[in-house]
Amino acid sequence: MIGAGFGGLGAVRALRERGVTDVVVLERAAGVGGVWRDNTYPNAACDVPSPLYSWSWARNPRWTRRYSQQPEILEYLRQAAGREGLLEHVRTGVEVASCTFEEEDGEWRVESADGRTWRARSVVTAVGQLSQPVVPELPGRETFAGPAFHSAQWRHDVDLRGKRVAVVGTGASAIQFVPGIVDDVASLTVFQRSAPYVVPKPDQAFHALHSKVFERLPFVLDAERGLTFWLSERLNAALEGGSLIGGPLLTGLRKAWSLHLRRQVPDADLRAKLQPDYELGCKRLLFSNDWYPALAREHVELVTHPVAEVVPEGVRDAEGRLHEADVVIWGTGFAATQFLSPMTITGRDGADLHEHWADGARAHLGITVPGFPNLFCVYGPNTNLGGSSIIGMMESQADWIAEVVAHLEEQGGALAEVRTDAADAFDAEMQERLQRSVWASCDSWYRDGGRISTNWPGLVDEYRGRVRQVDWTELEVTPVA
Template sequence: MSTEQYDAVIVGAGFGGMGSAIQLNRLGYDKIAILDREDDLGGTWHVNRYPGLTVDVPSTTYSYRFEPNPYWSRLYAPGSELKTYAEHVADKYDLRRYMRFNTVVDGARWDDDAQEWLVSLSDGQTLHTRFLILATGYLCQPKKPDIPGIESFTGTVLHAQEWDHSYSLAGKRAAIIGTGSTGVQLIPKLAEDASELTVYQRTPIWVMPKLDFGFGPRAQRLFAKVPATQRMLRVSSDLFMDIMVTLAMWRFRQFRPVNRIAAAIGRLHRFAAIRDRDLRRKLTPSYDFGCKRPTLSNVYYRTFNKPHVHLETAGIDRIEPDGIVATDGTKRVIDTLVLATGFDVWESNLPAIEVIGREGRDLGKWWRENRFQAYEGLTVPLFPNMLSQASPYAWVGMSWFDTVEYQMRHMERLFGEMQRTGARTFEVTEEANARFLDRMLTLLDDSVFLLGNCANSRSYWFNSSGEAPLFRPTTVRQAVKEQQHFPLSDYALA
């Protein structure tokens, strides 16, 4: 039984957790523990190592504004460079000294008498901390498909989040389940090696053309020596992403034509790549653009023109020891099964661990019984001194860094006020939380989620109740600005 005392315990060593640690350091807190169940830092960019992994947001935007990286090799950098960038951030800001890997957090409970959080680890230790920060991300719990017979398969199973690079698909008959953004990146790579590749698609995805280009040594030297040049490129990518998301998704009622134009670009991209009308029909989404996360690729559609690549849309009835049987009775004999079935956002995540606040309130249970909600996407009533980064209405824009950095601004103002007044605890008021939730719901009334045709999207952006409480339906600029102006009276400080 440990009695270690911390200023803050951060659960998760990805970009969110590192951003929080950097802000805590700036505020003068140094007794910090960053806990992660994996064996190294980087979060999803450490876990995901599958072939073809890249960012689907421009690298200039997918990075901290305060720590630009002049050495991206491309506008859409490969995943290995994100891992390298994470290591650079950890080293530059001296964050490794806080990190504990291979450390599983079972749960956390608020001790009202001691005014601190008790964080329970799977090895039996209990850490005591003044502040608790949940930085586990939205996509931290891989979803394994519940398909009859999957355990009976005698071939090799490869998970996108647990890729085995020592295994060669050369000459193999392979099948992949899943055509989300991970599948879109994986499938062209699998087709390069496998002798036969069958793609099992449940829901088509909107795939947009990818305007990608490399940054050669000359451009990298320019970015390093004259940072303003890279900032100009970032302003362009930031502005484009923010405008498109805002108009096509959040202001769907007022700017429906923008959504239609985006969909038309996707249709034209598909038409240019695939001339087979029946195949094109199978790859065409039956829901509006923006209902489900779109992705970018210039090679995904063209892969299906290859004679050894097959698209199955009938659905899977069962998996047998040597292959997959579709619902129409057809069977594909395979050697290798690739699972790209995404993440479980709603059942085993939000929150990723058990969290018990004041009056015994269980965060996960309370969210599911009283709607998903969090003030400014960060704090929850009856959970003092707790920040939850991957929370309802937190995700703004398309880059996770936009969310992390506006939350860092919130921390700066909130913790600064605590230090000014000498308070030991903060807790958002019920009134402030309810007001914020009402505002988010009102804004969503204009969104594609409420007004568009999303019924067939099967998007992880929707929970089992049909609500879409992940996103903060505002511009990134507005989210950042509000962190400078939220009423400090929205928090009870003591």
């Protein structure tokens, strides 16, 4: 197993439930937690309600907020994994550099960046889609005289009080950390390439009585989780281009966004800058109650001209204006479409997975690729969601993988490889459906050129149904010689 976040640890549990216990988890960081370990910026929180953003086998009646913050989610993950005995499988400080399939013995050789090796009959990658921070290659970037860091690599040793801060990017992380630092800084310059849709976040602190009810009456927690899931599926249906597209839900969200903007930004010029130029849902829909008020503060400036270069004194925009800064924070997202990078993955006949994916990543069910036997992905291509909790998708993938691996172990360590025709048919279906979705109407981090390689085009329930049982006719199972 590569990666010890929600996906990797959940897959370990699924394997153990199937009797597969000879599992090692290789984690590059010093601890478990994935994105919730890495993203420690101010105000870091989830945009999926807490009752749904949890493992189905570790429901938590003691969330303190409807939308939990990073420290609480990380603590939940650690405690739940610890209770299940999953942490004993984890080896931290191991950055996997390569995975090579050795045909003579039907095993994978996994090598770390420091030269250590492991041999395995099966490899499961659970590195996530949002694990590789991206900083744009701007002219002069290395010449900046002050601290500069990505939001996912927050410099807690940098005191922002009284500083002139430049923030590049206005995505899901920036809308959280900008309000989190706005009261401390002397001035804040926010560079926006594309205005996001931001709707109200119905957040609230849970009263102690709330937790007591959940603890004593678990069915109430189950009901809240179920209702939240049902509502999120309605959003998924709208985004996929179903009957709700342009209908009541998206219309309501557009009205909520418009009213939210008008109420919170009295200045007409600033409101004009905050008008998205694409269909709602094409890029990630964001939830915040304090993003617009932060931008409306007197010491905050929103710049919509592109960034041209970085100089020692600050950031220069395409109009030639220099915006002086003491600190630069990159809120520029992640390499979401560069799946499994920077690892080298070599399959049958020396096939390089990244060459195989040269025109966009693809995998059957988002899990497995022809020519790479016994290699499985959790949160692989076309399994991301525009709405709902990704944990539900990853649990379904983990169960499918566990069923396959357990069967192979029963066969004495056989090999399973998806048939090319099955994989091609699945990919053709995905791309045809995705071209009807709202995500096809603009450029975003969901896309890799002409392909939408990140997102699942349907409901979570549909995906669960498709992976609930392994269709063995789609796989070729061969014994190891």
